Amino acid sequence: MDRFLKKRMPMEFYLGIVILMMVLFFSITTDEFFTLRNILDLTEGYAVSGIFALGLFVVLVTGGIDISFAAVASVVQYAIASLLLGGYIDGALQSILLAVALGIFCGLFNAVLIYYLNLVSIIITISVQSLLFGILMWLTNGRSIYDLPEWWTTQHEIFPFTIGTDAYQIGLPFLLMLTLTFITWIILNKTNLGRQLFAVGGSQESARRVGIRVGLIHLFAYGYLGAAAAIGGLVQVYRMGEVVPNALVGGELDVLAATVLGGASLTGGKGTVIGTLMGVFLIGILKNGLNLIGVSSYFMNIVIGVVIVIAISITHYKKRKETNVGFA
Amino acid sequence: METLPENTQVGSLISLNSLSKSFGGHKALNNITLDIYPGEVHCLAGTNGCGKSTLIKVISGVYQPDDGAEIKINGELVQKLNPNIARNLGVQVIYQDLSLFPNLSVAENIAFELNMQGLFHWHNKAKLYKKAQRVLDELKFNINIDEKVEALPIAQRQQVAICRALVADAKLVIMDEPTASLTRTEVNQLLRTVHYLKSKNISVVFVSHRLDEVLEISDTVTVIRDGTKVGSFPAKDMSPKRLAELMTGIEIEYTLKPTRTSENRVILEVDGLSRKDQYENISFKLYKGEVLGLCGLLGSGRTELALSLFGITKADSGKIYLDSKPVNFKNHSDAIKSGIGYVSEDRLTLGLVLQQSVSDNAVLSILDQLKNRMHFIDDYKKIKIVRQWIQDLDIKVSNTENPISTLSGGNQQKVVLAKWILTQPKVLILDAPTVGVDIAAKNSIYQLIHKLSEQGISILLISDEIPEVYYNCDRILHIEHGQIMNEYEPGKITESFLEGVVNG
Secondary structure: OHHHHHOOOOHHHHHHHHHHHHHHHHHHHOOOOOOHHHHHHHHHHOHHHHHHHHHHHHHHHOOOOOOOHHHHHHHHHHHHHHHHHHOOOOOHHHHHHHHHHHHHHHHHHHHHHHHHOOOOHHHHHHHHHHHHHHHHHHHHOOOOEOOOOHHHHOOOOOOOEEEOOEEEOOOHHHHHHHHHHHHHHHHHHHEHHHHHHHHHHHOHHHHHHOOOOHHHHHHHHHHHHHHHHHHHHHHHHHHHOOEOOOOOOOOHHHHHHHHHHOOOOOOOOOOOHHHHHHHHHHHHHHHHHHHHHOOOHHHHHHHHHHHHHHHHHHHHHHHHHHHOOOOO | OOOOOOOOOOOOOEEEEEEEEEEOOEEEEEEEEEEEOOOOEEEEEOOOOOOHHHHHHHHOOOOOOOOOOEEEEOOEEOOOOOHHHHHHOOEEEEOOOOOOOOOOEHHHHHOHHHHHOOOOOEOOHHHHHHHHHHHHHHOOOOOOOOOEHHHOOHHHHHHHHHHHHHHOOOOEEEEEOOOOOOOHHHHHHHHHHHHHHHHOOOEEEEEOOOHHHHHHHOOEEEEEEOOEEEEEEEHHHOOHHHHHHHHHOOOOOOOOOOOOOOOOOEEEEEEEEEEOOOEEEEEEEEEOOOEEEEEOOOOOOHHHHHHHHOOOOOOOEEEEEEOOEEEOOOOHHHHHHHOEEEEOOOHHHHHOOOOOEHHHHHOHHHHHHHEOOOOOEOHHHHHHHHHHHHHHHOOOOOOOOOEHHHOOHHHHHHHHHHHHHOOOOOEEEEEOOOOOOOHHHHHHHHHHHHHHHHOOOEEEEEEOOHHHHHHHOOEEEEEEOOEEEEEEOHHHOOHHHHHHHHHO
């Protein structure tokens, strides 16, 4: 037992324990939490955050950061909806491809500014967020679009099943998130590209010296987040059945906090795909459970803030102890 | 002056001819000719800024030489060299920072080149681990292949970097200051590795400040001064003293420190000081204006003792008297207020704020004295004090507002010293003050030590460089395994005797 404790456990182990404890707590304190209906709702409700977080994680791995993804997602949503409405494009496939292309373009735009002009990523992506969101609100006057094609908003039945008289299904958003999880995991852990992403996050100078094309790696990372933002945007419309230009912006920091909670480091090179999802769902479960208990949403923010501060302090304290910075 | 190795019948691995490199109008390298032979250990020696780093960067393709240079690798003329071409030709550089990925495993760091074969190819973990393990075994390094590099001590990180060079089929391994942060045992291990590389007919270019090591390991020493080659010499015919003279171009005459003249007053007395697992029953007296050497290898407890004297750690038992009054420092600001200064061994992380300017660093410890009536920093006063000290210590700096990271090691160390001298300490503890400082700057630091002692400041000089303590101290304490073994006076023993005692 002693040896078991002394061995350094991965971040996911602790996250798993915390999630388990929270599930246990909310199952005891509320009747509704540990029901199939609630669990499925929860997975679907946080699928969009999960999709964003996966994209953001890839950028964090390289040592960068991007705050603009929610604005990118909103712009993509609105652009595609407007184009459909105007009859410029038609059909699901065309719309999705165009959306993803637009998302990637925004990501590449960030990467070019950050890498080739050597600007600080957090500053530049905050500016791009502000710019994109500003243009969007100015052009649309904040008007929502409700008149959307059927393929986009009709709920698809995926793995429908019934227990007793209740009908359930696994949501399309959750399934898409799992697919993206798998793709991200494959890229990061099973391809040379993924290893180079981690290497750039570990030390950009060393990466350059072994011959990694660091610019290309940045382009990929931000492009990937752009694509994830576009997909997340489309999925969010699918869930809500409408395009609201200011529905997503403002939620970036929640996604960022969840990703960092999951083990990603703002200095790069750290974290895992699974950890990232655990971070997202840890916050999801916390919000959902507190909501069911009847905690006010203001108080909920306090609880979430405290949880994140504690979690990040613990991991950094552990790391500090391991590397033994300073005296004594 | 030119004496080439005799085995010229072997074709050289790398041959440089009339190689120059200018930056703007400044000629960093001037008409260099250099041959490196297969399996040769070749040392590049020179003071800071002499151009040896520039030369390494030309050989590794980072810098392009000026027109007219001739570079031959394996007897073939190389038209254009960039880092990739140089690597493919077998030139591997191990930079001082080692260029590793702290967040990745040992295996992945060693065999990272396998990750470079096509971005969208599958990452073959099994093959990578096998390849890395083979090199680790070959070099007999005992490192856990799964461990992250950030968790390794510096000596093992260096071994990982050497393994990486070997995986890449290196024919020439260039090591930039490889011994700067190693203990003596670790240096010995490194030297064994270099011997192994030599036996595999791999050439090694060594850049180092520590002259004795250089001569121990090298076949050939090439001395560079002010961008010009002074000559290449067989290492076995060279002495550290002669090498130092060739490097600096000045005759260096080491003389014993003149006898102390100040009054015989005890400033610092330590009585039976112990701290568990670090040092035991330490007693000594430090007189006014005396330079007391504390000579011992890394890990002998010398730094731990210094930290306790400076109030950073607390001794378990024993007493410290300052000016005959018992003191018990709660922390190091207590110690500073009482008049103790400490120049850390690790000046980069503990002694300086690297991004800040030279002047801001220099006045860091006396900010209180610079306060004006409004409790703001008085800039005029600051500039005046800094100017004075730059002049007194002969610190070479073009602008005192430049970040301190732009200064050379020797000049950085002088700023650290200035910072402490400004506090007007009674006792100054200098922990390995000339590590990573070149020979010319070393001498000016020694002169400074002498000057301070003349002014009546007592100095505890901690070092494992024998000449450093031998020629600069009034008395020398030998510390080993946390205990003071003996006390010596330089005039009464020889340098080599002390060498034998300390290095065992």
